[in-house]
Amino acid sequence: MTTVSEDRVEAGPTPAPRRRSSRSRHRSPVFDAVTPLGLTLRYLTLLVILVITVGPMLWELSTSLKSAFEDVYTATPRLLPQHPTLGNYGHVARLIPVGHFALNSVIVAALDVAGNVLGATAAGYALARLPFRGRRLLLGLFLSTLVLPGEVTIISQYQTVTRLGFGNSLLGVALPSMIGALNVLLMRNAFLSIPAELDEAAVIDGATVWQRLRYIALPGVKGTLSVIVILTFIGAWDDFLWPLLVLQSPDKLTLTVGLSYLQGALVADPRAIAAGAMIALLPVLVLFVALQRFFFRGVGEGAVKG
Known part of the structure; x- marks a missing residue:
């Protein structure tokens, strides 16, 4: 009996079987396997997504460069x-004041970007770091606004803007989107990802709220700010329905509304319509290329605390 017990002691406890992690349990044996079949399926999936997303843009670019002697409705696309030409872009510039419309769109987009960067930053920091009564209720109100589609509140927005005296103005176009609820929540999550100990240490050192926001919080959320800048600029630049309702004077039209005149004046010329679409797309591409390294870094901010 002594020998048996000593053998059991020397052998030690039986090691428990290793549990497979949830990540390994949910892995696909086909897509995740480093095999020729797995790599082929990955690249085929990426190719399909690329065709769906980038294909229409490339087709519009190709149509805008085709000359008048080429048939864009051919059975074999x-x-x-x-015979590539840039004459369609010059044709668009002669038909409508593209530069003036683009300047109006830049003004609206700049107002929206400035309002969201300042307002969403201040509101997000208050929801994340400043204790006050009713903070959870206010957070719930922000979340509830995301449920309603924009078409539901567009009538009340129009009445509010006109009663404030901002009808038929670029400020009236930019005003409803100058602080977005989604941007406030993004900034809140980004500020929550910063360790609270840094904020508490700054309070002990006598730092004010604005000093803590400027020197501690803002340097850690530059990526999220870049995401907000890009998304806000794209939303303001591509908006069509709201500027169409607010603006009546032709000299105050934004680029998207102004380009709609091409559809009526040049129904039989899809080349000029495609050229106008590419003109509207160019500033968005330039902005994204300039801020892409901050954009991809900011997507992950606020996902993990600590």
């Missing part, structure tokens, strides 16, 4: 133009 051709992506590369046979």
